Amino acid sequence: MTTVDRPVLQKKDFKTDQDVRWCPGCGDYAILNAVQGAFAKLGKQLHETVVISGIGCSSRFPYYMETFGFHTIHGRAPAIATGVKVSNPELDVWVVTGDGDAMSIGGNHFIHAMRRNVGLKILMFNNRIYGLTKGQFSPTSEAGKITKSSPLGSVDYPFSPIALTLGAGGTFIARGVDILGPHLEDLVCQASGHKGTALIEIYQNCNIFNDGAYKGFTDKDVRDDRILYLQHGQPLLFGANKDKGIAFDAGFRPFLVSGADLGKAFVWDETSDTPAPAMALATMSEAEFPVPIGVFRRRDKPNFESRVQAQVAAAKEKKQESLKDLLYAGEIWDVG
Amino acid sequence: MDQATSSATAHKGVQELDQVVIRFAGDSGDGMQLTGDQFTRTTALMGNDIATFPDFPAEIRAPAGTLPGVSAFQLRFSSFDIHTPGDAPDVLVAMNPAALKVHIKELKKDGILLLNTGSFGALDLKKAKYDADPRSDGSLDGWRVIEVDLEARTKEALANSPLDARAKGRCKNMYALGILYWMFHRDMEPTMKAIAKKFAKKPDIVDANLTAMKAGHAYAETTEVFQTAYEVAPAPMRAGTYRNIMGNQALCLGLVAASKKAGLQIFLGSYPITPASDILHQLSGYKHHGVITFQAEDEIAAVASAIGASYAGCLGVTSTSGPGLALKAEALGLAVMAELPLVVLNVQRAGPSTGMPTKTQQADLLQAMYGRNGESPCVVLAASTPSDAFETAFEAVRIAVTHMVPVVVLSDGYVANGSEPWLLPDVDALPAIDVKFAPEGKPDEKFLPYQRNPKTLARPWAKPGTKGLQHRIGGLEKQDVTGNISYDPANHQHMIDTRAAKVAKVADDLPPLQPIGAMTGDVLVIGWGSTRGAITAATLRLQKAGHAISCVFLRHLNPLPNDLLALMRGFSKVALPELNCGQLAMMLRARYLVDVQSISQVNGQPFKSQELEDRLLAVLKDTKGEAKQ
Incomplete structure (x- = not known):
């Protein structure tokens, strides 16, 4: 419903007059498009929305959004966004970050935002490479990766951002892919409705420094067999005919099922009170199993800013004190 | 003068002094800070000018009785205007051999040494690394030594108390305080009230503490050991209402006062660090004044969250000490670039690196001035006394919000933990701080985030949530007026010059310097x-x-x-x-x-x-x- 106060905006209304300066063919364009589409669909208002980023290719994002935007410093976007959200919980605060910005230099702020459950929506573009500094391995690059800073192959092991977020107590954790636009747009809509911290890890292709990183499961001809769409309340099935599934043994090790055993496929519950199934999916081998996308976890939990504001409100209710009473407190005495 | 002291004067001499410096020294578990604090409050209430200096060990609890575990509190009170807690003490209270060893060399010649002989066993001496008992080897000649077995006297006094022996032993500092109250004609009433309030839920503790103090007072009055009591007349102070204040407290009160005068909500982002943590503690208790405190995951998040808060329209504040300021450097540069108000309280301590966290130093000035990449000017202020910290914090807020600039306030361990009587300001006479957020934008008119106030060069403070003000800012160099990213050489020079000129203009509003003494x-x-x-x-x-x-x-x-x-x-x-x-x-x-x-x-x-x-x-x-x- 459009009113004078809350006009319904189109996707184009979220675009700015600035030239978009990502490399031609970069996955970031598709993500920008999906986010602008979701924002229009959700009836968001420009002045109520704040997009905060760190440093990296993805962090240019705020310049292309006709909302409030703050392009900050490397890794610190969740901390700055926390200050914004706690100061004014009415604002719709989005953080745009990358695998280097969020997982490496800003790892501490990322996990503590999750732990506190601040009402931030974090879009983490994961291209498994450092793009802006022109091609070094990142904390999500596969072991052995040959880059400019690892000519003999990286000896670092990567971590799974989803598993990390599960461990940090994240309450909305999802994964999307740049080229699966409508799916991503839907995830953005779901994240937007979440009251606590929401993470969407977005697999994003860097066509300059890590081209084809996700080709093995996102190419059209393999996609059906290699992507597992997580759907709440539905069994974990994949394949063009949904004739393959994933089940867990007693030790929560995943295994493939098909044929007569298809009924054993695990029924996905993103609200489960244990993170164990989500952790099993987040850490299963990409080579042996399909890659899960969709919502890994969604739990309701009071958010940080409302708990902070509630304490302030309760304290004000309990004790009214003038500035004079505050200063003239304790033992005071008069002279003259 | 209460009855006890007036009867004391009947048979003992009274000597008039214009000032006295007392140092309480004991194990960090002996309650020396509390004892000193009580003497300070009482003395302030009796109208003397007073200055204090606590000197505590970095260790929370070093092994009892050892040299590193010694905690001290020095106070000086007088019948005239004083400026420091004094150099050498006239009176040293030493609760154990370790305290004696650390502090005796500073006691004035002929000074009074009150020694707790109850802690002078062989093991106590060994822990203090004394080869021989200093009481018997002549090393204390030249001082007026008064020996009191505080352990035994306190135990006697508390014979009827239901407390266990250990808890009774903890009251010996109150026994010593009672002795000093007699010696210096102090009124016991304020301490009685304070102890009753502090332990309101533990009546046995209140009884034991007060009994010990009164017993110490009576002991000094009746035994022959104490021949003279001393009187220090009240100091001629400026007329008004006073309270005792420590520097960290005053900074907090200055911030709250300024926030009320500016109509802003305080957001403090902070990470605990000595000697600044009390600022976080104190402001956490002011939620009823709308203060939001955020104990961040690290120093960087602390300043970053404060920048976010200022961006959202709060008064962003962060508090720290030197090592923390180093960690905040990059974010401070962002505040300079984004031209947002921010108050950074840096309670300096001895560096470099971890240095000596509980000791004072003023060596962060150049860090505050220049410790950032690029040409990154901040306003820098310094607080000079505990009560001056109130005005300095107030001034920091005024400058930050009227000039849209980060302000670093330098305090130090000495101001932070020292105390003095504070002539309380007339709240209504505190100046208003004029904050104008940018009004709603007009349709079809682009908001210009770097359109400057011609007088101050400050840019508008545009709160997210305000219609028509959508804009993008960040750490990249930007074109003046529009705020769009710019790599244009002439624009960069212009912005460098403008940020410097904006800070320089703060000097235009300053009152003239007022030296003590002639102008030449x-x-x-x-x-x-x-x-x-x-x-x-x-x-x-x-x-x-x-x-x-x-x-x-x-x-x-x-x-x-x-x-x-x-x-x-x-x-x-x-x-x-x-x-x-x-x-x-x-x-x-x-x-x-x-x-x-x-x-x-x-x-x-x-x-x-x-x-x-x-x-x-x-x-x-x-x-x-x-x-x-």
Whole structure:
């Protein structure tokens, strides 16, 4: 419903007059498009929305959004966004970050935002490479990766951002892919409705420094067999005919099922009170199993800013004190 | 005067003194800070001027009875206006051999040493690394030693208390306090009230503490050991209402007062660090004044969240000490670039690195001035006394929000934990701080986030959530007026110049400098921060001795006051005592080409006013010598 106060905006209304300066063919364009589409669909208002980023290719994002935007410093976007959200919980605060910005230099702020459950929506573009500094391995690059800073192959092991977020107590954790636009747009809509911290890890292709990183499961001809769409309340099935599934043994090790055993496929519950199934999916081998996308976890939990504001409100209710009473407190005495 | 003291005067002598310096020293578990604090409150209420200096170990609980575990509290009270907690004590209370060993060398000749002999067993002596008992080897000759077995006396006094032996033993500091209250004619009433309030839910503890204190008082009154009581008349203080205040407390109150006058909500982002943590504690207790406190995951998140809060329209504040300021450097640069208000409280401590966290130093000035990448000017202020910290915090807020600039406030361990009587301000007379957020934008008119106020060069404070003000800012260089990213060389030069000019313009509103002494003479002493007390005391004594010396204190270190150069030119020499290797001296020499003489001390301790006087005298003599040539 459009009113004078809350006009319904189109996707184009979220675009700015600035030239978009990502490399031609970069996955970031598709993500920008999906986010602008979701924002229009959700009836968001420009002045109520704040997009905060760190440093990296993805962090240019705020310049292309006709909302409030703050392009900050490397890794610190969740901390700055926390200050914004706690100061004014009415604002719709989005953080745009990358695998280097969020997982490496800003790892501490990322996990503590999750732990506190601040009402931030974090879009983490994961291209498994450092793009802006022109091609070094990142904390999500596969072991052995040959880059400019690892000519003999990286000896670092990567971590799974989803598993990390599960461990940090994240309450909305999802994964999307740049080229699966409508799916991503839907995830953005779901994240937007979440009251606590929401993470969407977005697999994003860097066509300059890590081209084809996700080709093995996102190419059209393999996609059906290699992507597992997580759907709440539905069994974990994949394949063009949904004739393959994933089940867990007693030790929560995943295994493939098909044929007569298809009924054993695990029924996905993103609200489960244990993170164990989500952790099993987040850490299963990409080579042996399909890659899960969709919502890994969604739990309701009071958010940080409302708990902070509630304490302030309760304290004000309990004790009214003038500035004079505050200063003239304790033992005071008069002279003259 | 209460009845106990008036009866005491009946059979014992009373000596009038104009000032006394007392140092309480004991194990960190002996309650020395509490004892000193109680004496301070009582003395303030009795109308004396007072200054205090706590000196506690870094360890929370070093092994009991050892040298590193010694905690001390020095206070000086007087019948005249004083500026420092004094150099050497007249009275030393030593609760154990370790306290004796650490502090005895500073006790004045003929000074009174009150010794707790209950803690002088062989093991106590060994822990303090004494080979022989100092009571019997002549090493205490030259002091007036009063031996009291505080352990045994306290135990006797508490014979009827239901507390266990350990808890009774903890009351021995109150027994000692009772003795001192008798010696210095202090009223026991304020302490009785304070203890009753502090332990309101534990009546047995209240009884035991008060019984011990009264017993100590009675003991001093009746035994022959104490022959004389001392009287220090009230000091002539300016008329008004007073309370005792510590520097960290005053910073917090200054922030709250300024936030009310500006109509802003405080958001403090902070990470615990000695000696600044009390700021986080204190502001966490002011939620009823709308204060939001955020204990961040690290120093960087602390400043970053405060920047976010300022961006959203709160008064963003972060508090820290030197190592934390180093971690905040990059974010401070962002605040400079984004031109957002921010108050950074840096309670300096002895560095470099972890240094000596509980000891004082003023060596973060250059860090505050220049410790960032690029040309990144911040406003820098310094608080010089506990009560001055209130005004400095207030001033920091005024500058931050009216000039849209980060302000670093330098305090230090000495100001933070020292206390003094504070003449409370008239709340209604505190100036209003004018904050104007950018109004709603007009349709089809693009908001210009760097359209500046022509007088201050401040950009508009545009709160997210306000219609029509959508804009993008960040750490990348931006075009003036529009705020769009710009790599244009001329624009970058212009923005560098503009950010510097914006900070420089802060000096336009400053009141004239007010030196103590004449506007011209032989030597001008310039001070900043916590050296104020020692410099004032030394300068006044030199003036009294007939020297043409004046002193002036700078609250504003960046920008410097516009009238500073003219003032310096009125003197043959300029001396600058500071607790670093000459940082402000270097700044002034570089800026003004004036031959500023640095008087430096970096030992973790404040200047002793006597030593400072000697060093200033040397500068004065030098001046005279040059004049004769």
